[in-house]
Amino acid sequence: MKAAFVNRLGGVEEIRYGDLPEPVPGPTDCLVEVAAVSLNPVDTFVRSGRFSTAVPLPFILGRDLVGTVVSAPPGTSLARGQTVWCDSLGYEGRQGSYAELAVVPADRLYPAPSGIEAHSTDAHRLVALAHPATTAWLGWFEHGRLVPGDTVFVGGGAGNVGNAAIRLAAAAGARIVASSHSRDFDTVRAAGAEVVLDYRDPDLPAACARAAPEGFDLVWDTSGHHDGEFLAEATAPGARVLITASAAPNTEVPLGRLYTKDVSLIGFVMSRTTADQLARAAKGLTPFLRPRAAGPLTRTDKTSATGTVSSAGALTTAIAEVLPLSEAARAHRMMETGEIRGRVVLTP
Ligand SMILES: NC(=O)c1ccc[n+]([C@@H]2O[C@H](COP(=O)([O-])OP(=O)(O)OC[C@H]3O[C@@H](n4cnc5c(N)ncnc54)[C@H](OP(=O)(O)O)[C@@H]3O)[C@@H](O)[C@H]2O)c1
Structure with missing residues (x-):
């Protein structure tokens, strides 16, 4: 499969784009076909070694993804073909998301709000929001x-x-x-x-x-x-x-x-956020991550017992660029030089 990875931690020049073996899910993992990933400042911190965490080498970069379930372990509510998202790959020994396929622990994978297809602009918005919204x-x-x-x-x-x-x-x-x-x-x-x-x-x-x-x-x-x-x-x-x-x-x-x-x-x-805390956040965020076309939030969407829900409720994001995954190095460089405002989405 194609992936953007490094053979050792360091500068942008360490980023490679090429073939790596397809990952094999463990007994509690899902295999996900990746549709879109987003670029976060932390991706550059992990790649450079500035944020110290265990990474396997070669190391596939990236935290977030939106994709489609290829296989899920027994006992999870996730099903093959379902659109899902994740915001916690690429640290603590886990490979990252910048690849055609990713292995994701089932408890770190969340159903996309209904109506979001994996290969769509809604999916780009979802992946762009994953990290900042969480x-x-x-x-x-x-x-x-x-x-x-x-x-x-x-x-x-x-x-x-x-x-x-x-x-x-x-x-x-x-x-x-x-x-x-x-x-x-x-x-x-x-x-x-x-x-x-x-x-x-x-x-x-x-x-x-x-x-x-x-x-x-x-x-x-x-x-x-x-x-x-x-x-x-x-x-x-x-x-x-x-x-x-x-x-x-x-x-x-x-x-x-x-x-x-x-x-x-x-x-x-x-x-340092636990899988349980991240899952709680994902559940709470679901109404705010719905496709914009789904309309305004309803009273039952609110997160607290306060009067009416503000029309400011639905989350928005400014996507600066959608680039092919092969341009991961360019995207990292753009982030490090501060030449982007808004989010960069990469598609395998
Ligand atoms: N702890 C965590 O878990 C966690 C999670 C996510 C992100 N982060 C960190 O949080 C920071 C922000 O992330 P982000 O994605 O929101 O970045 P961002 O999109 O670049 O937003 C930063 C904002 O701060 C503004 N700004 C610049 N100088 C400022 C100042 N002196 N006072 C107030 N605002 C100022 C910027 O405005 P201009 O565009 O005008 O410069 C920009 O709108 C990053 O350092 C990121 O690494 C931490």
Whole structure:
């Protein structure tokens, strides 16, 4: 089968595209015919060795996939021919998704929302959302303890994670103040943010204080630009701060001012998330991942007991490029040089 892989961890130049033996599923694995994969920053971290994890060599890159079940072990609800998705290949000893066929543990494979065919633009949208939407779900509901009525700050609101985070928080009944570049204000408002501020504006902390005079119950700068003074000033007593990226790893944080307000700093990475947590996220996300043509969410789709579901509920994504899998190296280079905004989907 064709695959994009490396024979050793390193730079983009290590990526090969060529033939590898077809994988053989174990007793608890499914074999999946891959229809589309998406490119995530973490794919470059694993490929380069920056994120340390066990990988078999040659190592097939890639976390996410949408595809079709070729075979499933007895006792699972998955059936041959079913469209499925996964967001946790390519680390902890598992091969990745950038291939024509992938072996996926059955408990890491989820049914696609009904109406999504594997070879379709809906499947591209699904695979593009898999990683950021799951991160957003885990942030709010596994780690952040978001409840209806919370006032939250989402930094990087136009990004892949930030946009999904705003849409999920809006559907859960939170009030959202977000930051983005001014060119993205409309997109961020459409996602469900009540107030959008320019992340380049030196007045941003004061504007946040005006927008949330009682302080934020949750602060999540999805872009990883943390500011200790901002955290100390902008948080409400008992607030949670989510940390999922770090643009400046040595940021000073005034711990004394935070702990005396009962503020919790909560970091997490998808890579340490258990299969059970990922499965819970996939189940919870299903209504938000339906094909856009399926219409608006209904009241029963909401994630919390808050009035009506916001029309901001359905998740959207901007797909920058759909490339053949043979262009995996080019796609990694584009991601590392920062020349893409939005998602890149690769098709075998
Ligand atoms: N911990 C985890 O499990 C996990 C999971 C997924 C992703 N991540 C990490 O999360 C980060 C974001 O991922 P992503 O896919 O959302 O990236 P992305 O799509 O590139 O989004 C980042 C956003 O941040 C904005 N931004 C840039 N500088 C900013 C600043 N100073 N303040 C506020 N926002 C700023 C960017 O705006 P411009 O376009 O204007 O530059 C962009 O909209 C990455 O570092 C990724 O590796 C972590």
